[in-house]
Amino acid sequence: MNQIIDTVIIGGGAAGLTAAQVLGRARRSVVVVDAGEPRNAPASHMHGYLGHDGRSPAELLAIGRREAAAYGVRIVRDAATGAERAPSGGTTVTLRSGAPLTARTLLVATGLGDELPDVPGVAERFGRDVLHCPFCHGYEVCDRPLAVLAGANAAMSVHQALLIPQWSRDMVFFTNGLDVEGADRARIEARGVRIVDGAVAGLTVEDDALRAVRLADGTEVPREALFVGPRFVPHDDLLRELGAERGQNGYVPVDPMGAVAGLPAVWAAGNVVNPMAQVIVAAGAGSAAAGSISAYLLERDVERELAEARDGVRREARGTGLAGSRPQAAAD
Numbered sequence: 001m002n003q004i005i006d007t008v009i010i011g012g013g014a015a016g017l018t019a020a021q022v023l024g025r026a027r028r029s030v031v032v033v034d035a036g037e038p039r040n041a042p043a044s045h046m047h048g049y050l051g052h053d054g055r056s057p058a059e060l061l062a063i064g065r066r067e068a069a070a071y072g073v074r075i076v077r078d079a080a081t082g083a084e085r086a087p088s089g090g091t092t093v094t095l096r097s098g099a100p101l102t103a104r105t106l107l108v109a110t111g112l113g114d115e116l117p118d119v120p121g122v123a124e125r126f127g128r129d130v131l132h133c134p135f136c137h138g139y140e141v142c143d144r145p146l147a148v149l150a151g152a153n154a155a156m157s158v159h160q161a162l163l164i165p166q167w168s169r170d171m172v173f174f175t176n177g178l179d180v181e182g183a184d185r186a187r188i189e190a191r192g193v194r195i196v197d198g199a200v201a202g203l204t205v206e207d208d209a210l211r212a213v214r215l216a217d218g219t220e221v222p223r224e225a226l227f228v229g230p231r232f233v234p235h236d237d238l239l240r241e242l243g244a245e246r247g248q249n250g251y252v253p254v255d256p257m258g259a260v261a262g263l264p265a266v267w268a269a270g271n272v273v274n275p276m277a278q279v280i281v282a283a284g285a286g287s288a289a290a291g292s293i294s295a296y297l298l299e300r301d302v303e304r305e306l307a308e309a310r311d312g313v314r315r316e317a318r319g320t321g322l323a324g325s326r327p328q329a330a331a332d
């Protein structure tokens with residue numbers, strides 16, 4: 001059955017669930033469709049979220065789902081496969097296995113994917129001892145033998161090489177084919193970083209822990225954690241199917257409350273439009289979007305109720321034989 005609801009939220013991570021909780025508490029009918037693959041799932045613990053430091057990402061979301069459900073939010077484990085404007089002005093979302101959902105407003109909170117350097121072992125250990133964000137997991141490996149593996153994004157690789165010594169002065173930068181010369185090389189070396197040129201062939205893992213980075217010539221450089229700079233791929237297919245276009249920064253533009261430029265009644269929050277959003281920022285963006293969605297729905301409700309009130313007065317007037325005269329109540 002195709003039912004009309006106030007808000008459908010695609011993505012049940014920090015952004016989507018926060019919005020769901022706010023809207024559920026505001027007595028709105030909300031359905032969250034979530035494929036259940038949050039970006040930080042490979043990590044066993046999460047940092048930088050006040051009050052939840054060290055909590056497992058899965059546990060945070062389980063709490064979030066429970067809290068949202070307590071306010072009447074329906075959470076569906078499914079994947080949205082398409083979206084189109086509904087004649088009513090809302091959006092109809094098609095699902096992989098369930099029936100389509102039509103809602104007056106849509107919030108896309110589908111996150112992003114991390115495209116990792118194509119080096120054997122990197123994907124398998126991502127979120128454990130292959131890391132990308134020192135603010136999330138740097139403290140846990142501080143003063144240990146660390147490394148940065150350069151990737152396709154040269155600026156990000158150089159930035160990481162400069163930044164990671166903040167957590168450990170025992171730092172190696174594997175350029176892995178990236179041409180790092182001139183000022184960049186001097187700046188990195190000035191931080192006490194050892195630069196190792198040459199191709200990286202893989203990782204040496206023992207007892208389920210990173211022991212070394214292996215070069216193509218067979219040399220092993222002992223390391224305990226490796227930072228990489230993934231290419232971020234926003235999960236914005238639904239937004240683009242609805243007509244949104246990516247801006248110059250590679251992301252669909254939204255206003256400070258998450259409203260998608262040029263798409264009425266559509267919002268986006270979290271990593272899908274902001275790769276820098278940590279969990280707490282994604283949650284904040286979800287909250288802001290919920291506030292904006294609430295204001296939008298309120299305005300439409302008032303318009304409809306006003307129209308209904310005018311109609312009702314007219315009908316009443318017709319019933320009393322006064323049709324055609326100007327009803328005082330409606331005029332006021």
Ligand SMILES: Cc1cc2nc3c(=O)[nH]c(=O)nc-3n(C[C@H](O)[C@H](O)[C@H](O)COP(=O)(O)OP(=O)(O)OC[C@H]3O[C@@H](n4cnc5c(N)ncnc54)[C@H](O)[C@@H]3O)c2cc1C
Nearest residue numbers: 011013014015035037039040047080111136270271278279
């Ligand atoms: C390894 C790792 C560790 C991290 N550690 C930290 C940390 O310690 N602290 C921190 O603040 N940040 C951390 N981050 C960043 C954190 O993952 C993001 O800030 C956060 O996940 C963003 O939340 P989000 O709601 O935007 O997206 P997500 O959490 O990725 O949630 C998006 C949800 O949408 C779902 N989805 C996607 N497409 C569809 C679809 N078509 N239909 C239905 N559902 C869909 C996904 O399955 C997912 O459940 C880490 C990231 C990584 C990669």
